[in-house]
Amino acid sequence: MTTVVRRRMGVEERREQLIAVALEQFSHRSPDEVSVDDIATAAGISRPLVYHYFPGKDSLYEAAVRRAADELANRFVEPREGSLGTRLLRVMGRYFDFVDEHGPGFAALLRGGRTVGSENADAMIDDVREAAYRQIMHHLEVDDPGPRISLVVRSWIGLAETTALTWLDGRRIPRAELELQLVHSFLALASVSAAQDEETARVVRRAVAEERPDSPFSELVAQLTATV
Amino acid sequence: MTTVVRRRMGVEERREQLIAVALEQFSHRSPDEVSVDDIATAAGISRPLVYHYFPGKDSLYEAAVRRAADELANRFVEPREGSLGTRLLRVMGRYFDFVDEHGPGFAALLRGGRTVGSENADAMIDDVREAAYRQIMHHLEVDDPGPRISLVVRSWIGLAETTALTWLDGRRIPRAELELQLVHSFLALASVSAAQDEETARVVRRAVAEERPDSPFSELVAQLTATV
Numbered sequence: 001m002t003t004v005v006r007r008r009m010g011v012e013e014r015r016e017q018l019i020a021v022a023l024e025q026f027s028h029r030s031p032d033e034v035s036v037d038d039i040a041t042a043a044g045i046s047r048p049l050v051y052h053y054f055p056g057k058d059s060l061y062e063a064a065v066r067r068a069a070d071e072l073a074n075r076f077v078e079p080r081e082g083s084l085g086t087r088l089l090r091v092m093g094r095y096f097d098f099v100d101e102h103g104p105g106f107a108a109l110l111r112g113g114r115t116v117g118s119e120n121a122d123a124m125i126d127d128v129r130e131a132a133y134r135q136i137m138h139h140l141e142v143d144d145p146g147p148r149i150s151l152v153v154r155s156w157i158g159l160a161e162t163t164a165l166t167w168l169d170g171r172r173i174p175r176a177e178l179e180l181q182l183v184h185s186f187l188a189l190a191s192v193s194a195a196q197d198e199e200t201a202r203v204v205r206r207a208v209a210e211e212r213p214d215s216p217f218s219e220l221v222a223q224l225t226a227t228v
Numbered sequence: 229m230t231t232v233v234r235r236r237m238g239v240e241e242r243r244e245q246l247i248a249v250a251l252e253q254f255s256h257r258s259p260d261e262v263s264v265d266d267i268a269t270a271a272g273i274s275r276p277l278v279y280h281y282f283p284g285k286d287s288l289y290e291a292a293v294r295r296a297a298d299e300l301a302n303r304f305v306e307p308r309e310g311s312l313g314t315r316l317l318r319v320m321g322r323y324f325d326f327v328d329e330h331g332p333g334f335a336a337l338l339r340g341g342r343t344v345g346s347e348n349a350d351a352m353i354d355d356v357r358e359a360a361y362r363q364i365m366h367h368l369e370v371d372d373p374g375p376r377i378s379l380v381v382r383s384w385i386g387l388a389e390t391t392a393l394t395w396l397d398g399r400r401i402p403r404a405e406l407e408l409q410l411v412h413s414f415l416a417l418a419s420v421s422a423a424q425d426e427e428t429a430r431v432v433r434r435a436v437a438e439e440r441p442d443s444p445f446s447e448l449v450a451q452l453t454a455t456v
Binding site: 111122147148150151154155158159161162163166170172173177178181184185188189191192193195196220 | 339350375376378379382383386387389390391394398400401405409412413416417419420421423424448
């Protein structure tokens with residue numbers, strides 16, 4: 001019994017190692033530029049041994065990308081502490097940490113199917129978006145969201161993706177600036193929609209009311225007043 | 229000579245007909261759900277005859293999707309008349325006309341490669357985004373855009389895509405409301421970025437200054453003041 005358990009652990013450990021090595025490779029190059037040989041070499045094992053733990057290139061890449069997708073989804077989990085703006089800012093910090101660590105892999109995940117080498121990549125990124133969506137609704141304290149607040153949240157998640165991809169392409173704007181800008185953009189998009197929708201208006205009023213003078217949303221209101 | 233010219237015209241006309249039939253099919257179903265048989269039947273010709281005009285399914289689908297992509301890019305061409313808000317609202321009207329006419333095909337184009345059945349689909353949608361980007365910069369009168377105004381425009385194009393895809397999924401919000409909301413969102417996103425960037429601030433000030441009391445941006449400013 002003991003031996004069997006130990007052998008099983010060995011297989012799992014080796015699989016974990018290969019997933020970690022693949023993710024490390026995907027942090028430097030897009031998955032479609034990484035070969036199984038590259039991974040075998042980096043793991044210090046032979047190519048056939050890689051296939052012993054994963055039946056094919058696709059299954060290893062899919063396991064690695066699924067791991068990354070799960071990790072990305074987890075970055076949206078945030079305690080209900082502090083104002084909404086402060087919470088979103090912490091989430092954006094962890095989101096950009098992820099983008100920073102997994103650059104080419106993140107871009108490939110968003111590009112979907114072909115680049116990742118997995119037909120399930122589209123479903124995986126949709127799962128991440130869905131997890132992010134649920135987390136944010138939880139913080140907005142909206143239980144049964146109507147179409148307009150749903151659109152605000154889904155639009156904002158898309159905005160975070162576009163912003164992160166643009167940042168990766170040359171890193172011409174400091175990421176801290178973009179993290180704060182995304183938090184501000186959430187309130188801006190919600191305020192635009194609030195004009196048409198009482199549910200969204202309630203979220204905006206609550207968010208603005210709970211802010212302290214030095215927190216993200218208060219800054220934005222001051223800035224907008226100055227610009228317009 | 230005359231005969232040859234007439235025969236060539238015939239080939240081009242038949243190809244045009246097949247492209248039109250494919251696009252008509254893609255307006256009801258995603259390209260990956262449409263077979264060459266479906267297209268042959270709708271065109272009233274045999275399946276082998278389709279292959280006489282297009283060497284394979286991929287080349288026909290790619291020609292159809294490229295036609296749609298070109299048409300979508302053209303919707304962003306807008307004369308320099310009226311305020312920026314009015315122009316963007318006209319562009320959004322034509323954009324949603326396209327989305328309305330080409331629903332499943334539009335969604336597939338944004339989904340990229342696999343769904344369209346063409347490896348070049350990612351490049352095609354990138355071309356559309358690039359054309360939209362150049363048109364908008366032209367209207368903003370920005371010749372050599374810095375990274376922040378670039379990000380605003382690219383983010384907004386992404387926002388229009390997310391909004392259109394969400395609209396297609398159930399059409400739960402009237403499209404006229406979304407068209408106006410997108411125009412408002414442009415100013416909102418630009419205003420957020422303007423706090424960090426003088427180039428964007430100039431664009432925002434000019435856009436707000438040229439508005440009449442009843443035009444899109446003026447409404448937004450009034451609404452935001454009321455909400456916040």
